[in-house]
Amino acid sequence: MIMPKLLILSRDADEYRRLIGSVQLPDLEMTLDPKECDIVIGEPKLIQDALPLLSSLKWVQSIYAGVEPLVDPTQRRNYILTNARGVFGELMSEYVFGYLLFLEKKMLERMKTQAAREWQRPESGVLRGKTIGLLGVGSIGTHLAGTAKHFGMTVRGFTRESESSDQIDQYFHGDDLLNFADQLDYLIIVLPRTNDTNQIVNSNLLNALPSHAILINVGRGNAVDESALVNALKQGKLAAAVLDVFEIEPLPKEHPIWGTPNLYMTFHTSAISYPENLTKLFAENYHLYLDGKPLKYQVDFERGY
Amino acid sequence: MIMPKLLILSRDADEYRRLIGSVQLPDLEMTLDPKECDIVIGEPKLIQDALPLLSSLKWVQSIYAGVEPLVDPTQRRNYILTNARGVFGELMSEYVFGYLLFLEKKMLERMKTQAAREWQRPESGVLRGKTIGLLGVGSIGTHLAGTAKHFGMTVRGFTRESESSDQIDQYFHGDDLLNFADQLDYLIIVLPRTNDTNQIVNSNLLNALPSHAILINVGRGNAVDESALVNALKQGKLAAAVLDVFEIEPLPKEHPIWGTPNLYMTFHTSAISYPENLTKLFAENYHLYLDGKPLKYQVDFERGY
Numbered sequence: 001m002i003m004p005k006l007l008i009l010s011r012d013a014d015e016y017r018r019l020i021g022s023v024q025l026p027d028l029e030m031t032l033d034p035k036e037c038d039i040v041i042g043e044p045k046l047i048q049d050a051l052p053l054l055s056s057l058k059w060v061q062s063i064y065a066g067v068e069p070l071v072d073p074t075q076r077r078n079y080i081l082t083n084a085r086g087v088f089g090e091l092m093s094e095y096v097f098g099y100l101l102f103l104e105k106k107m108l109e110r111m112k113t114q115a116a117r118e119w120q121r122p123e124s125g126v127l128r129g130k131t132i133g134l135l136g137v138g139s140i141g142t143h144l145a146g147t148a149k150h151f152g153m154t155v156r157g158f159t160r161e162s163e164s165s166d167q168i169d170q171y172f173h174g175d176d177l178l179n180f181a182d183q184l185d186y187l188i189i190v191l192p193r194t195n196d197t198n199q200i201v202n203s204n205l206l207n208a209l210p211s212h213a214i215l216i217n218v219g220r221g222n223a224v225d226e227s228a229l230v231n232a233l234k235q236g237k238l239a240a241a242v243l244d245v246f247e248i249e250p251l252p253k254e255h256p257i258w259g260t261p262n263l264y265m266t267f268h269t270s271a272i273s274y275p276e277n278l279t280k281l282f283a284e285n286y287h288l289y290l291d292g293k294p295l296k297y298q299v300d301f302e303r304g305y
Numbered sequence: 306m307i308m309p310k311l312l313i314l315s316r317d318a319d320e321y322r323r324l325i326g327s328v329q330l331p332d333l334e335m336t337l338d339p340k341e342c343d344i345v346i347g348e349p350k351l352i353q354d355a356l357p358l359l360s361s362l363k364w365v366q367s368i369y370a371g372v373e374p375l376v377d378p379t380q381r382r383n384y385i386l387t388n389a390r391g392v393f394g395e396l397m398s399e400y401v402f403g404y405l406l407f408l409e410k411k412m413l414e415r416m417k418t419q420a421a422r423e424w425q426r427p428e429s430g431v432l433r434g435k436t437i438g439l440l441g442v443g444s445i446g447t448h449l450a451g452t453a454k455h456f457g458m459t460v461r462g463f464t465r466e467s468e469s470s471d472q473i474d475q476y477f478h479g480d481d482l483l484n485f486a487d488q489l490d491y492l493i494i495v496l497p498r499t500n501d502t503n504q505i506v507n508s509n510l511l512n513a514l515p516s517h518a519i520l521i522n523v524g525r526g527n528a529v530d531e532s533a534l535v536n537a538l539k540q541g542k543l544a545a546a547v548l549d550v551f552e553i554e555p556l557p558k559e560h561p562i563w564g565t566p567n568l569y570m571t572f573h574t575s576a577i578s579y580p581e582n583l584t585k586l587f588a589e590n591y592h593l594y595l596d597g598k599p600l601k602y603q604v605d606f607e608r609g610y
Contacts, residue, residue, distance in 0.1 A: 094456065099412070123574075151399065264415070267418070
């Protein structure tokens, strides 16, 4: 057998080289030559740029969950594409429940009270007993559902058709989006960017939420009609929104989102791709690859995830 | 059998009256007369004030976990005292992990970045893999340990002698306090106020913590040497502290705690006594009382909890 040759296309290439080297995967050789590599690991955008040169390519391991540049219909698809899954759930749970607690516990108000040296005890909110809706229930959504159950919440899931997580109390599909939204305390968007997810969170959906609801988007920016969201927040139709992702990233400085009341921005940082985690996933898949077995987390180019 | 007579001594007396009434406990009569009641439910301080009048008293159900006014050695003890346990763990978990995530996710920094309209991505911290130390492992500490395990943390517990929670990875006792503190990422104080817990968190203990450590006190204020804590924060020996309780409450306006850097105050709000929860506990204990069985969560007057 010819030794498989790996090309690393990542801003963290040095760290990946060190980590993958330290795992000592059998028969694996590293290369810097795009033309001779069989396997590529890295960021989808960098890999897209190199695709025309990758003449021996058999397998790409994306270090991101989102692989939009590679499933773009204008790109070649004659290789196996696997993405990063199972590694972001824990980080996303920390982010999502961190922000829900930040808002429910009124931490900013407490800070203002402290700054004014006032001993005040306005009641804060609780997660327990609340209803959370997960728009998208893949491996991240399933992990979020587990944390929601830990905190004593009722969990709704909206998916195309799958009902594979037993942490979801009630599933919704297809045209049932407004029923899914009805009486939700928290709406968490965990959708990949596909043609089907464009502006799925529009003014109709936002209007269906109670005015005390909190929206968090940790999926992709295309899922939210950003103008409708800004208007909903300005009009008090929604209590708060936390956005990690945006239609355009980085978000242009003049965009109204920056200054919208009760809107909290992070900057696509909710779940970082830690090279340690990705190396573990790559090693697992590499052994399957050597054995000629189906790889984990293979992407369906048509579906887009 | 003579019908037991219940006196309610609480700021929320009207709500307790309504809730306990709605549960329809067998044979229970409510009274407003201190002299004829067998049972009292309410706030320890209000009950302490009434103690000399409660000539038929057999049982007191405290709606707080802390019962300092009633275990004070100058007070009579010829009745059964039960306190509130098992109802605060979930609320405390929301509070403690909410604040840990608020600090780890650098939410204030993100807000400043947003206000400046800067797309910046400084790395935020994670709970996963961190070591949390619980100073006190009663029913609240046990619940916190469960949430810590959910978030993938290593859990140390410091107790007098008990090792009853299987969520604790490593127990420490007695003179081993500095080893308990060594390399801790988070120190959570969940101790009752007793003579043994006075200033247990002193400058020695604070010096034993790494400088990136976060301290949270949701127990009682007496456990912390407040001057030592203020100094440790000013000198950067500690990353942050979150205090829900204080040696003197309400904290006097001139106290240096108010203006200490990286110190976040809440105002004894980390776990509110919700009448619904307490009514459930009272009903459970009332049935045991009627049957002449030992009540749940009975306080040892000598030990103080």
